[in-house]
Amino acid sequence: MAELVASNLSVAAGGRTILAEASVTLRQGELVALLGPNGAGKTTLARAMLGVETQTGSSRLDGMAITSLSPIDRARMIAYLPQIRPLAWPATVRDVVALGRYAHGAAIGRLTGRDAEAVDGALSACDLQPLANRSTDTLSGGELARVHLARAFAAGTPLMIADEPVAALDPRHQFQTMSLLRRYVDDGSGALVILHDIALAARFADRLVWMKDGRILADGPVSETLTEARLEEVYGIHARIIESADGPAIIVRSPVAQDRP
Ligand SMILES: Nc1ncnc2c1ncn2[C@@H]1O[C@H](COP(=O)(O)OP(=O)(O)OP(=O)(O)O)[C@@H](O)[C@H]1O
Numbered sequence: 001m002a003e004l005v006a007s008n009l010s011v012a013a014g015g016r017t018i019l020a021e022a023s024v025t026l027r028q029g030e031l032v033a034l035l036g037p038n039g040a041g042k043t044t045l046a047r048a049m050l051g052v053e054t055q056t057g058s059s060r061l062d063g064m065a066i067t068s069l070s071p072i073d074r075a076r077m078i079a080y081l082p083q084i085r086p087l088a089w090p091a092t093v094r095d096v097v098a099l100g101r102y103a104h105g106a107a108i109g110r111l112t113g114r115d116a117e118a119v120d121g122a123l124s125a126c127d128l129q130p131l132a133n134r135s136t137d138t139l140s141g142g143e144l145a146r147v148h149l150a151r152a153f154a155a156g157t158p159l160m161i162a163d164e165p166v167a168a169l170d171p172r173h174q175f176q177t178m179s180l181l182r183r184y185v186d187d188g189s190g191a192l193v194i195l196h197d198i199a200l201a202a203r204f205a206d207r208l209v210w211m212k213d214g215r216i217l218a219d220g221p222v223s224e225t226l227t228e229a230r231l232e233e234v235y236g237i238h239a240r241i242i243e244s245a246d247g248p249a250i251i252v253r254s255p256v257a258q259d260r261p
Contacts, residue, residue, distance in 0.1 A: 002077055002158040002190065003027045004066070008057035009048040011041075019044045020214045021057065028158055028190040031182060033201035035194075036211035037235050042194045043083055045211065046161050049192075050080055075103035079152040083163035083194070085144075090137035093147050097122055100154030122154035125180055127173070141168040149177060153184065160184065160191045166200065178204040202226050203247030210234050222248075232256055 004026040011019035019041045026032055026049070034042050047053045051066035051074070059066045061077055069077075079100070087096065100122065101115040111119065123129050126146045136144060145168045152160055162181070166174040174197070181191050182204050195201045201208060202222045210218040210225060212234050218225045226248065231239045236256045242249045 006049045006059045010056045011053050018214050022216050026192045030190050031185040031205045032192045032207045033195050033205035034209045040211040041214040072103050079155040079157040079160040081152045081162040085148045090135045094132045097150045097154050100151040118154045122150040126150040163194045199250050
């Protein structure tokens with residue numbers, strides 16, 4: 001059972017603490033949504049958990065310090081879908097998705113049957129079969145976001161960290177992406193997903209982790225941590241939560257008035 005355990009992770013940058021003693025666990029069978037306002041430290045926490053930030057504290061993957069693992073060993077265990085997804089040069093959609101197999105020894109134009117199966121599965125799960133031979137520089141922003149998601153799925157890892165995977169997507173593809181992540185978890189993997197859509201997070205996640213000002217303020221099931229008081233504390237908004245059979249709806253009524261200096 002793969003488990004990523006972050007303990008007391010802190011990161012300093014620009015002369016201040018941008019992540020303060022954050023502890024969080026990601027295990028297989030759980031979909032965890034990481035929430036918080038812009039600049040709260042969500043990406044920094046994700047990167048610290050992956051061992052790619054200069055940090056104090058520890059992040060351990062199955063008991064081993066993540067920084068002691070080779071990039072290939074790490075990539076076989078955790079797929080990472082970053083918020084900024086550079087592509088050095090245009091390639092076909094299929095070739096970019098195949099990059100997800102790199103840690104398994106695959107190279108462009110040299111896929112084993114198992115690699116090809118994983119690539120085809122990820123392409124069709126993400127609705128990309130019709131675009132498989134298109135060059136990535138001809139895609140819309142949302143189509144390209146799905147290509148990166150497919151690349152992460154193609155890796156076939158037991159754990160995944162995805163930074164705003166639905167940010168550029170229309171409502172149908174947002175729903176589809178969250179359903180895919182849910183299925184990935186229900187099939188036995190674990191995912192930590194950074195989201196700004198609280199209702200989507202509440203509908204699909206098992207646990208919500210709430211961050212503000214570099215700190216984790218709460219970590220627990222939706223039923224325990226999603227409250228109107230929490231939305232005020234974390235986001236500075238007066239909001240109503242309306243429960244429905246399809247998950248909660250969040251109506252923002254007004255921002256909390258800020259004290260004038
Ligand atoms: N290298 C750096 N130097 C200075 N400040 C940094 C550096 N990296 C990050 N920060 C700051 O740390 C804070 C946390 O950044 P981070 O990207 O983790 O936030 P976030 O919660 O992911 O935000 P968003 O929702 O806007 O993506 C921000 O205020 C950011 O400007």
